[in-house]
Amino acid sequence: xSTDTSHFSIEFFPPRTPAGEEKLDxxxxxxxxxGPEFFSVTYGAGGSTRDGTKRAVTRFREAGSRVAPxxxxxxxxxxxxxxxxxxxxxxxxxxxxxxxxxxxxxMGSASLYRYANELVEFVRKETGDHFTIDVxxxxxxxxxxxxxxxxxxxxxxxxxxxxxxxITQYFYNADAxxxxxxxxxxxxxxxxxxxxxxxxTNYANLARFSAxxxxxxxRWLTKRLECxxxxxxxxxxxxxxxxxxxxxxxxxxxxxxxxxxxxxxxxSVTRLWQNLLED
Numbered sequence: 001x002s003t004d005t006s007h008f009s010i011e012f013f014p015p016r017t018p019a020g021e022e023k024l025d026x027x028x029x030x031x032x033x034x035g036p037e038f039f040s041v042t043y044g045a046g047g048s049t050r051d052g053t054k055r056a057v058t059r060f061r062e063a064g065s066r067v068a069p070x071x072x073x074x075x076x077x078x079x080x081x082x083x084x085x086x087x088x089x090x091x092x093x094x095x096x097x098x099x100x101x102x103x104x105x106x107m108g109s110a111s112l113y114r115y116a117n118e119l120v121e122f123v124r125k126e127t128g129d130h131f132t133i134d135v136x137x138x139x140x141x142x143x144x145x146x147x148x149x150x151x152x153x154x155x156x157x158x159x160x161x162x163x164x165x166x167i168t169q170y171f172y173n174a175d176a177x178x179x180x181x182x183x184x185x186x187x188x189x190x191x192x193x194x195x196x197x198x199x200x201t202n203y204a205n206l207a208r209f210s211a212x213x214x215x216x217x218x219r220w221l222t223k224r225l226e227c228x229x230x231x232x233x234x235x236x237x238x239x240x241x242x243x244x245x246x247x248x249x250x251x252x253x254x255x256x257x258x259x260x261x262x263x264x265x266x267x268s269v270t271r272l273w274q275n276l277l278e279d
Contacts, residue, residue: 007194007257008273009068009167010034012264013042014052021055023264028060030266034273037257040097040134040167043070050076054087061091068095068134071123073114078122085127095132097167098123098158115154120161135163137193139171139180143214152187165191167259170198170215172242174249192256197247199260199268200239203229240268244275251276 010031015021028039041056057069069088073081088096100116116135123131135158138151145151155166171177177195184193198215200206203225210217217225221242228235247258260269 007192008034008036008260009038009040009194009257010036010260010262010269011040011042012056012262014044014056015264016052020264021052021059024056025059027262027264027266028063028065031262031269032063032065034270038066038068038095040068040070040259043072043074043099050084054084057088057093058091061093066095067093068097068132069093070097070099071119072099072116073119081119081122082126085123085131089127089130094130095134096123097134097136098163099136115157117154117157117161120158120163124162132164133162134194135159135166136169137166137180137184138169138214139176139195140169140173140214140216142169148183152183152189155184156187156189159189159191163191165256166193168193168196169213170196170261172218172221172246173216174246174253176216177250177255178253194257194259195250195255196259196261197243197272199243199263199265199272200225201236201263201265201268202232203235236268240271240275244272247272247276 012024012028015024031039039060041053041060043050043053053069057067060067071081071084098116098119100114100119120133120135123133135155137155138145141148141151142154145154159166168177168180177193181193184190198206198209206225207217207222209215224238225235228238250258260272262269
């Protein structure tokens with residue numbers, strides 16, 4: 001891997017306590033040394049972490065980082081979102097990750113759901129080309145999609161609305177990514193599609209996240225992780241090797257960069273980065 005980091009990014013989630021914010025500031029400072037293109041900060045279900053997202057984004061921007069806040073309509077009306085966009089512009093923020101987002105617990109199918117393409121259209125209408133807009137996509141198909149074809153249609157709608165690039169859900173099968181990119185080309189989707197990378201540090205947490213978001217853990221990997229579940233050090237070392245190899249395959253095959261899901265931890269991303277730089 002080249003030492004050029006112009007297409008590599010790192011994701012955080014906003015802490016819910018002052019102590020968590022202090023810890024994340026330390027992690028941000030550590031990961032800033034790697035020189036990523038930008039940091040993204042997630043936006044909780046229904047906008048539940050909106051204030052925390054805004055605080056984290058503002059602090060990281062003031063520290064000199066380029067930051068991309070996640071944004072969804074959630075339960076907010078257009079006036080609330082427009083104010084947030086103006087606040088971000090005034091803070092010097094020029095990138096967003098626009099998502100449909102999740103409904104808050106107990107909200108069910110809620111009529112307030114609005115799709116990501118509608119948010120992209122709204123941002124473009126209100127702010128023109130000020131923001132670079134990333135959207136989400138799913139090499140292994142969104143868990144709520146009816147079919148591969150309908151999933152591609154939803155993705156293309158976001159691209160046609162004005163998205164500049166996309167970040168994938170994490171996966172552990174490089175062929176899933178390359179097959180998805182080929183499908184996108186055939187569908188007329190030509191924006192950069194950046195693989196999302198989830199480090200492997202805890203099997204129980206990974207299994208829970210993956211079941212919720214529809215990311216597949218291959219059977220061979222599941223069995224190896226189950227064998228190592230009681231040995232944290234061995235699991236982390238094995239996971240580092242697996243994910244390093246995945247990243248190398250993706251970059252060698254033409255992936256335009258990598259987006260690391262840090263889980264607010266510095267060590268796993270740093271070690272992955274160092275492995276890639278050494279190869």
